[in-house]
Structures are given as structure tokens and as C-alpha cells.
Amino acid sequence: MNQSSATDLLRQLPSVHELLSSAELTDAAAKVGHSLVRETVRTCVESWRGRLLGGAVVDAMPTLESLVCETLRLLDQRQQTTIRRVINATGILLHTGLGRAPLPQAAIDAVLQATGNCNVEVDLLTGQRTRRHEIVQNDLCALTGAEAAMVVNNNAGATGLVLAAFAMGRELIVSHGELIEIGGGFRLPDVFRAYGAQLRAVGTTNRTRVSDYEQAINERTGAIMAIHTSNYRVIGFTQQPTISELVDLARDRDFPVVHDLGSGALVDFLATEENNEPLVRDSIDQGAGLVLFSGDKLLGGPQAGIIVGKRHLVEQLAKHPMSRALRIDKLTLAALQATLAIYRRAESDPSVYDSIPFLQMIRTSNEQLEQRAKNLVNRLSKQIKNWSVKPVPSEAYAGGGSLPGNKLESWAIVLRPVGADADVEMLAQRLRTNHPAVVGRIHRGDLYFDLRGVQPGDDESLVVALADGTFLAAVDETGAV
Incomplete structure (x- = not known):
């Protein structure tokens, strides 16, 4: 031309x-x-x-x-790049890409209350200035048995604050078997170095003894850090000191024992031989100086880095200059306070736990999921063409780097293409761009929608999305109805 x-x-x-x-x-x-x-x-x-x-x-x-x-x-x-509501039917309950734990309604209401001016750092009784973490300190101490507590933006921030306060320019003793890689390709040794800590790795991948820690202690030791391997599990010929053994070792020495739990369970609804998820209170009871954990994993609340432990250690962290850069915002603080309040009420009425969506997902019986799946399939089979639809047993996981290897019995709705115009990839894309978006998983050419992570209130939206999605995907494929 x-x-x-x-x-x-x-x-x-x-x-x-x-x-x-x-x-x-x-x-x-x-x-x-x-x-x-x-x-x-x-x-x-x-x-x-x-x-x-x-x-x-x-x-x-x-x-x-x-x-x-x-x-x-x-x-x-x-x-599509803007934040939108998603129905999580992947079978991964704490899906990091989908925002991890959905908030309880009480937390959502609290966030709305906090969108305007609120008493984030003012005692309304005395009119005096306060510190924002005091809003949740009493609840956290009551739920964990700790002397004091504070909250930062996320658990990586909590770890960084501890490193900056106690291990910058000093040695940090950690077991070889606990030097994990977390999400996003971040490796703990790199994180330690970024905060100026000198890593002193002891023991081996599968076995570390108290004597290994003892031999590593010297005048340059800043802290002993025990790290819960929440995103994988080593089984077989293994050994690892308990927190109480490490506390005894560090007693009368000028450095703390820090337990980074990561996931941070306050209650245990999965008490099995396979599940060794430690409770925050257990670490405190064993004498850990500081315990660190996330707010948006097993706790079921907003993203936050929660620090509980000895009062003098928490005070050191609160006064550290970096705490200002890591401080929690008012909306997250409001959501966390409301979530913790549910835990307090549940101490006398365990049924209240079901108002926390993640705990409700965990507590739902497999029989209930089976009945939901069959009911939904019965409705869908009357509306969908070119696809077979059936309920099948499935397996779900906590996700979010929590409860590794712990499978949860579940049920799923499976769509299998049977017509020439049925395209799995096209339907999956159509559902991802739906309002609300629906995200399932593709397995061996079929589309699975696991119900354990789908809140019951979303069942109607799921049916409408699947029925409309199969119809529109067929239109896209052929250009005609």
C-alpha cells in the first residue's frame, strides 16, 4: 500500500x-x-x-x-483489572490470589463505621491520645494468654520489625529445616539479610537438637527464631526442640525466643494426627518471648501482622522507628477488632464461630456439602445444554500456606463438555469475567466447582453464572444461539 x-x-x-x-x-x-x-x-x-x-x-x-x-x-x-467480587470455587479456601479469608459481616460493618472519623488513637472517655494497637490489645491478650500485643500491616512486616529491633547487626539462630520460602519467591535468608541480621543456621533439614542451638550461642546472638513450616511438612526421621526447650536454653540470656507461626490458629477445628498446627496460646504457655502470626489466614480476618508476647519485648517493638512505617490502618484495625470480638463471644457460644466465613467453611459437614451439590446439579441440569453436569466427591485445602497436606473432604459440581460447541477454556474465561466472577479449576478436561469454599449465600449466584456462562460461551463459539 x-x-x-x-x-x-x-x-x-x-x-x-x-x-x-x-x-x-x-x-x-x-x-x-x-x-x-x-x-x-x-x-x-x-x-x-x-x-x-x-x-x-x-x-x-x-x-x-x-x-x-x-x-x-x-x-x-x-x-477486569479492578477489584471485583469473586465466588471462590477452586477448593483452596484461603486462596492468596483471591484475597485469602473473606471477612465476617461484623468486620464489614465495622469497616463501614470506620470510613469516616473514628477514635483510632483517642480515648473517648479521657480525651487523651492513645496508641492504635491498644484497641485490640485486650482481646488478643485474653485469647492468647500474652502479656501484651501489637499489630502491624502483615506478618512479613512483623518479622521485619522483630529483626530490626533485636537482630540488626547481630546473629539470628534458626534451624536449617525452618529456612522456608514464602509466597512471591521470597526466601527467609534473603529477608533476614535485608534487615541486617546475620543468619546462623543450625542443625540439618530434618533434625535439629537443643545442643545445636546451644553451640551457636555467643555474645553476638540477637535472637533465636523458631519458624513454623506452615506451607510444607517434613515427616519421618525428624527432630526439633520444643519452644519450652528453647526458652529454657535462652533463660537468663539477653535475647528473646521468637516463634513465627505464620498461619496463626487461635482455635483448632482440625484436631487429627495429620494436623500439627500449633495454637498461638500453646507458644505463649511454653514461654515464647514473642509470637508472630497473620490475621487473614486461619484467624479468618483481615490482612495484618499480629505480635503477642512479653510486655517489655512488645514495648521495644512499639517504640522502634520502623513500627511507624508498618502501622496498621484504621479500616484493617476495625475489621480485626470485630473479628476478635467474635472469638471472645464464641468462648461461651461456639456456634458464633460460624459467623467467621473461613471457620464456617471448615466446620461445614461433608454431608451438608453433598446435599448442596445435588440440589444445585438438579437445578442446573434443567438449564444447561452441551454439557453434562453432576455432583462428585472432591478434596479441598486450607491454602494460604496453611495446614499443608491436610485434605478436607468436599463436594464439587463438575461440568463436562458433550456438545461440539462446548469449550472448557472459553467457559472458564466467560465465568471469570462474570459479575460476580466465578473461579473454579480445570482437571482432565472438566470444569470443577468445589463447594467448600463457596458461601451458601452465593449458591444462587453460582447457578445463574453457570447457566448463563454455558449459554453465552456457546454463542461466542458459534456466533449464533
């Missing part, structure tokens, strides 16, 4: 102004903002300009209507 021909074709392209003046894009601008729509229109127009100037052969020039449709499709794709 010569330059003059390309120029002639460029003149046929609708202008940005013409596109923005269309009724469809005017409506879109009112919903998502004029600047986003304008930028998306320019992207579409520039894409066509580039193709034409590059000499691309096109069957037909885009019309105003076709460019409007193209802009709306691109706009919808860009909107």
Missing part, C-alpha cells in the same frame, strides 16, 4: 470526537469516567492507524459502530 492510499484510508477512520459523541460511549463515560473512555478510544484509533500505515491489508474499514463496539470490548477488558 502506497502512502497516498494509506492517507486516504486514514481519512475514513472515525475521529476520536465522533466516537466519544456516540450514545454508547457517552453512557460508558458516565459510569467509568471520561478520561478512561477517551484513552481507550485513542488506543483503538491508534491501533487502526498503525495497521494502515504499516501496510496491513484489511477486508473492510471499521465503521463508527464497529469501533464503538471494539472500544467497549477493550474498556471491559481494562475493567
Whole structure:
């Protein structure tokens, strides 16, 4: 294509102004903002300009209507990157990519209360300034038996604060078998070095004795850190000192024993031989100076790094300059306080635990899940074409680096393509872009939707999404109903 021909074709392209003046894009601008729509229109127009100037052969020039449709499709794709509600049917209850623990309704209500001005650092009785972690300190101490508590933005932040306060420029003693890699490819030895701690690894991968720790102690020791391997398990010929043994070893020495639990269970609903998830209170009872754990894993609350332990150690952390950079925001604090209040009420009425979605998922019987699956399949089988749908036993996992290897009995709805127009990948994508989004898993050419992670209140939305998704995916595939 010569330059003059390309120029002639460029003149046929609708202008940005013409596109923005269309009724469809005017409506879109009112919903998502004029600047986003304008930028998306320019992207579409520039894409066509580039193709034409590059000499691309096109069957037909885009019309105003076709460019409007193209802009709306691109706009919808860009909107997929915004935070949206998702029905988690993956079978991974604490799915990191899907936001880990869903918040209790009480926590959601508390967040709404805290969106305006609130008493985050003021004692309304005395009018005096306070520290924000005092809002949750009493609840945390009552639930764990600790002398004091504070909260930062997440558990990695809690670990970093401890390292900065006690191990910067000093040696940190850790068992070889506990030098784990956490999510995102972050390895603990690298984290330790980033905070200026000098790692002193002792023992071996599978066996570390008290004597290994004892031989490593010297005048440069800053802390002993025991790390719960919450995202994997070593079994067989193993040995690891208890927290109480490490506390006895460090007694009368000028450094703390820190237990990084990671997941942080306050109660145990999975008491089996396979599950060795330690409780926070157990670590405190054994004398740990500091215990660190997450708020959005087994606790079932918002993302937070919770620190409980000896009063003088917590005070050192609270006064450290880094605590300011890691401090928890008011919305997270409100959600955490409301979640902890549920635990306090559940001490006298265990049924209250079910108001925490994650604990409700754990406590739901497999028989209940089976009945839900059969009821949903009965409804779906009357609405879906080109797919077989059936209830099947399944296995779910806690996820989020918690309870490794601990399978939870579950039930799933399985869609299997039986028609020529049934495409698993296309249906999965259609469901991911649904409102609300539905995320399941593909296994051996079938689509699985595990119900243990689906809250009962979402069953209706799941049925509608699956019925509509199979219909629309077929339309996308064939171009006709």
C-alpha cells in the first residue's frame, strides 16, 4: 500500500470526537469516567492507524459502530483489572490470589463505621491520645494468654520489625529445616539479610537438637527464631526442640525466643494426627518471648501482622522507628477488632464461630456439602445444554500456606463438555469475567466447582453464572444461539 492510499484510508477512520459523541460511549463515560473512555478510544484509533500505515491489508474499514463496539470490548477488558467480587470455587479456601479469608459481616460493618472519623488513637472517655494497637490489645491478650500485643500491616512486616529491633547487626539462630520460602519467591535468608541480621543456621533439614542451638550461642546472638513450616511438612526421621526447650536454653540470656507461626490458629477445628498446627496460646504457655502470626489466614480476618508476647519485648517493638512505617490502618484495625470480638463471644457460644466465613467453611459437614451439590446439579441440569453436569466427591485445602497436606473432604459440581460447541477454556474465561466472577479449576478436561469454599449465600449466584456462562460461551463459539 502506497502512502497516498494509506492517507486516504486514514481519512475514513472515525475521529476520536465522533466516537466519544456516540450514545454508547457517552453512557460508558458516565459510569467509568471520561478520561478512561477517551484513552481507550485513542488506543483503538491508534491501533487502526498503525495497521494502515504499516501496510496491513484489511477486508473492510471499521465503521463508527464497529469501533464503538471494539472500544467497549477493550474498556471491559481494562475493567477486569479492578477489584471485583469473586465466588471462590477452586477448593483452596484461603486462596492468596483471591484475597485469602473473606471477612465476617461484623468486620464489614465495622469497616463501614470506620470510613469516616473514628477514635483510632483517642480515648473517648479521657480525651487523651492513645496508641492504635491498644484497641485490640485486650482481646488478643485474653485469647492468647500474652502479656501484651501489637499489630502491624502483615506478618512479613512483623518479622521485619522483630529483626530490626533485636537482630540488626547481630546473629539470628534458626534451624536449617525452618529456612522456608514464602509466597512471591521470597526466601527467609534473603529477608533476614535485608534487615541486617546475620543468619546462623543450625542443625540439618530434618533434625535439629537443643545442643545445636546451644553451640551457636555467643555474645553476638540477637535472637533465636523458631519458624513454623506452615506451607510444607517434613515427616519421618525428624527432630526439633520444643519452644519450652528453647526458652529454657535462652533463660537468663539477653535475647528473646521468637516463634513465627505464620498461619496463626487461635482455635483448632482440625484436631487429627495429620494436623500439627500449633495454637498461638500453646507458644505463649511454653514461654515464647514473642509470637508472630497473620490475621487473614486461619484467624479468618483481615490482612495484618499480629505480635503477642512479653510486655517489655512488645514495648521495644512499639517504640522502634520502623513500627511507624508498618502501622496498621484504621479500616484493617476495625475489621480485626470485630473479628476478635467474635472469638471472645464464641468462648461461651461456639456456634458464633460460624459467623467467621473461613471457620464456617471448615466446620461445614461433608454431608451438608453433598446435599448442596445435588440440589444445585438438579437445578442446573434443567438449564444447561452441551454439557453434562453432576455432583462428585472432591478434596479441598486450607491454602494460604496453611495446614499443608491436610485434605478436607468436599463436594464439587463438575461440568463436562458433550456438545461440539462446548469449550472448557472459553467457559472458564466467560465465568471469570462474570459479575460476580466465578473461579473454579480445570482437571482432565472438566470444569470443577468445589463447594467448600463457596458461601451458601452465593449458591444462587453460582447457578445463574453457570447457566448463563454455558449459554453465552456457546454463542461466542458459534456466533449464533
